[in-house]
Amino acid sequence: KQQLNAVESELINIINTGFDEKKWERLKYLDWKLEFGALSSKEESESLKLAEAYEQFSVERLKALSQLALLRKIHIDTLMEQMGINLKVHD
Numbered sequence: 001k002q003q004l005n006a007v008e009s010e011l012i013n014i015i016n017t018g019f020d021e022k023k024w025e026r027l028k029y030l031d032w033k034l035e036f037g038a039l040s041s042k043e044e045s046e047s048l049k050l051a052e053a054y055e056q057f058s059v060e061r062l063k064a065l066s067q068l069a070l071l072r073k074i075h076i077d078t079l080m081e082q083m084g085i086n087l088k089v090h091d
Contacts, residue, residue, distance in 0.1 A: 008071060014064035015083070019057045023050055 004012070030047040033039050039047065065085070069076040080086070 008068060011064045011068040011071070015061055015068065015085070019054055023053065026050060027054060 027047065027050040030039065030043055030050065033043065034047065065076055065079060069079040072079065074082075
């Protein structure tokens with residue numbers, strides 16, 4: 001196995017770091033409340049901030065995947081398959 005250089009190591013670290021579980025659970029709960037029209041204005045604001053944070057997390061992860069695929073000169077789909085990554089949205 002080839003040794004990872006510092007850039008690859010950092011990209012892999014970004015790719016493998018998940019979104020904060022407490023924030024994710026809170027976002028799911030607020031989304032559930034939104035479905036039933038039960039969000040307060042404070043919760044709506046919190047939900048938007050959490051959704052933006054998750055979107056930014058997803059963008060950074062995808063950027064890291066793209067950069068790593070370029071470094072390895074392979075298609076991003078191939079890289080994701082090799083790493084066992086499925087970019088489906090959380091449930």
